[in-house]
Amino acid sequence: MKAALVPAVVALGAAALPVAVHAQFGHPMKGQWSGEWGPKAKPNRLLLNLDWNGKDVTGVINPGPNAAVVKSVVFDYANPASWGVKMTAEGKDAAGKPVVITVDGKLENIGAYLKHFHGTWIQGSEKGEFAVTRN
Amino acid sequence: MKNSLRTALVSATAAVVFVTTVWVIQAEQPAAAQEGGAAAAPAQGRGRGRQAGPALPTPRLADGTVNLGRVPGEKGTWGVPYITNMAMRVVGPDGQLLPEIAQQQAAARAGGAGRAGAGGGGRGRGGSKSEPWMPWMPWSAAVYDYNSINESKYDPEGYCLPPGGPRMMATPYQMEILQLPEHKRVIMIFEGATHVWREIYMDGRKFPSDDELNPTYLGYSIGHYEGDALVVENKGFNENSWFDYFGHPHTDKMSVVERWTRPNKQTLHYEATVTDPGAYTKPFTMAWDIPFNATSELPEYICQENNQYLNRLEDDFGQPIFGPRKQPGAKPGTSRGTK
Amino acid sequence: MRTKVAVVGALMALAFGVTPIVAHHSFSAEFDAAKPFKMSGPVTKVEWMNPHTFFYIDVTDDKTGKVTNWAMEMGSPNGLMRQGWTRNTMKIGDVVTVEGSLAKDGSPTGNARAVMTSDGKRLFAASSQGTTP
Numbered sequence: 001m002k003a004a005l006v007p008a009v010v011a012l013g014a015a016a017l018p019v020a021v022h023a024q025f026g027h028p029m030k031g032q033w034s035g036e037w038g039p040k041a042k043p044n045r046l047l048l049n050l051d052w053n054g055k056d057v058t059g060v061i062n063p064g065p066n067a068a069v070v071k072s073v074v075f076d077y078a079n080p081a082s083w084g085v086k087m088t089a090e091g092k093d094a095a096g097k098p099v100v101i102t103v104d105g106k107l108e109n110i111g112a113y114l115k116h117f118h119g120t121w122i123q124g125s126e127k128g129e130f131a132v133t134r135n
Numbered sequence: 136m137k138n139s140l141r142t143a144l145v146s147a148t149a150a151v152v153f154v155t156t157v158w159v160i161q162a163e164q165p166a167a168a169q170e171g172g173a174a175a176a177p178a179q180g181r182g183r184g185r186q187a188g189p190a191l192p193t194p195r196l197a198d199g200t201v202n203l204g205r206v207p208g209e210k211g212t213w214g215v216p217y218i219t220n221m222a223m224r225v226v227g228p229d230g231q232l233l234p235e236i237a238q239q240q241a242a243a244r245a246g247g248a249g250r251a252g253a254g255g256g257g258r259g260r261g262g263s264k265s266e267p268w269m270p271w272m273p274w275s276a277a278v279y280d281y282n283s284i285n286e287s288k289y290d291p292e293g294y295c296l297p298p299g300g301p302r303m304m305a306t307p308y309q310m311e312i313l314q315l316p317e318h319k320r321v322i323m324i325f326e327g328a329t330h331v332w333r334e335i336y337m338d339g340r341k342f343p344s345d346d347e348l349n350p351t352y353l354g355y356s357i358g359h360y361e362g363d364a365l366v367v368e369n370k371g372f373n374e375n376s377w378f379d380y381f382g383h384p385h386t387d388k389m390s391v392v393e394r395w396t397r398p399n400k401q402t403l404h405y406e407a408t409v410t411d412p413g414a415y416t417k418p419f420t421m422a423w424d425i426p427f428n429a430t431s432e433l434p435e436y437i438c439q440e441n442n443q444y445l446n447r448l449e450d451d452f453g454q455p456i457f458g459p460r461k462q463p464g465a466k467p468g469t470s471r472g473t474k
Numbered sequence: 475m476r477t478k479v480a481v482v483g484a485l486m487a488l489a490f491g492v493t494p495i496v497a498h499h500s501f502s503a504e505f506d507a508a509k510p511f512k513m514s515g516p517v518t519k520v521e522w523m524n525p526h527t528f529f530y531i532d533v534t535d536d537k538t539g540k541v542t543n544w545a546m547e548m549g550s551p552n553g554l555m556r557q558g559w560t561r562n563t564m565k566i567g568d569v570v571t572v573e574g575s576l577a578k579d580g581s582p583t584g585n586a587r588a589v590m591t592s593d594g595k596r597l598f599a600a601s602s603q604g605t606t607p
Binding site for chain 1: 273274276277278280281282284285288289291374375376377384385386387388412413414450451452454456461463
Binding site for chain 3: 032034045047049060062063064135
């Protein structure tokens with residue numbers, strides 16, 4: 001298989017390599033992020049869909065019927081290689097009642113495509129660790 | 136008999152050659168400086184493109200439009216200079232380098248080490264604090280500092296991806312400008328930056344709507360002439376390239392207005408006004424000269440051919456940038472293949 | 475290797491195929507037409523890029539609950555646009571059902587032939603299936 005891939009790689013550098021050759025170098029929080037939060041035994045799947053409008057990071061956590069809306073994102077740029085990120089969002093719990101989500105984490109690997117965003121995740125009365133990588 | 140015939144032939148040939156040579160030399164004599172057009176000195180590139188002699192007048196197309204390319208019958212390409220930090224080319228409303236930049240350059244020449252390492256940069260790069268004239272947003276300054284510290288390690292041009300926007304004119308390879316007035320377009324062809332071309336529509340069209348405008352590396356370009364200047368508006372840049380080699384960020388909200396002029400035959404003057412409300416709080420304008428290489432033609436350059444750098448490139452956690460796709464959520468520092 | 479199958483009431487199927495004009499690498503070098511799949515999940519990413527547009531879906535294994543992110547290959551943006559797609563046609567979070575052929579190397583990658591939304595919405599007019607091996 002490798003032999004078959006080599007000419008394709010040489011020709012285009014992208015088609016045969018499953019990983020993205022491209023990158024996205026606008027605002028580092030912009031894009032889709034996948035991962036989990038909560039206890040290892042029973043993690044909650046996470047899909048963040050974030051955008052940058054020139055002033056604020058906006059977006060949605062877990063788009064779909066159980067979506068939570070991002071309310072604020074504040075950055076700490078003291079270390080350019082590892083940004084502090086504090087994010088709040090509003091979602092709904094299983095009963096449909098509003099629930100506040102508070103996220104405190106670090107944004108790393110900023111230059112590469114697979115950026116990391118990880119830290120603590122508080123959703124209503126539950127608390128856990130979270131980790132997402134940029135899709 | 137043979138000898139004298141041969142001598143006559145040789146003499147005749149020599150005479151023809153002599154006359155032809157003289158005629159050609161005379162044809163190449165610059166016409167007397169007219170309309171004061173030769174005021175600017177020819178652009179001086181570094182290395183290739185060093186221009187000797189007086190400025191030659193700006194050539195024109197048949198209809199009088201400024202000729203930004205070759206004169207028919209001649210060779211020549213533009214020798215794009217290597218400008219690693221385009222923030223050092225920011226000009227004021229008078230078109231001259233900002234005084235702060237001129238001062239910094241003078242200090243660097245006089246003081247040797249200069250501001251290496253100041254303001255969060257690495258290895259001679261000052262980072263965002265050394266460029267206070269740039270209208271930073273906090274995030275764009277932080278990204279620039281990050282790129283300064285790791286010395287442009289993640290520059291996608293290193294992946295053989297094309298640079299978008301003004302960086303096309305700061306990437307040191309030959310390029311040509313082909314004006315096709317009867318087709319109402321201008322084509323620019325580039326040896327470098329992955330052997331690409333730009334098409335500038337000169338037919339008075341409007342930009343496509345946001346939904347139709349697919350963001351691209353080189354943007355969508357619409358141009359028109361204002362006197363002797365080709366003015367080009369550019370929109371619809373994607374976010375897959377770096378604004379310049381030093382890593383000033385940009386977003387897909389960026390628009391660029393370029394002014395191309397040719398003050399004399401040997402010089403292309405390039406000016407670009409950048410408006411990016413996603414990354415910078417105000418527009419800024421940069422300008423530089425590009426010398427003409429009168430005897431060059433464009434060679435081929437296929438960047439993707441043997442880019443071995445890609446095989447060794449790792450991210451901040453030592454993981455290869457190019458390799459099997461990882462499942463989302465992989466913890467930092469781990470390698471999670473897909474098999 | 476088990477083929478994951480998740481049946482969601484597929485209503486109006488849309489067919490689109492790998493354009494036979496694909497010049498760079500062949501379908502059969504990467505995918506196995508004898509290994510069809512059908513799976514569904516929410517869209518987590520759309521890469522509207524050359525040489526192939528990719529979109530990604532999270533597929534949950536019914537038995538173990540494990541979530542795997544699958545990469546689905548389509549044609550180039552220029553080719554897709556000629557067939558009525560735009561880069562915004564698929565939204566993040568949309569639950570779609572994808573039919574196609576699995577990658578030969580066992581990675582969670584598929585060549586998509588048909589994409590259906592869970593409410594049967596037709597994303598764009600059907601076109602002929604890619605037939606080229």
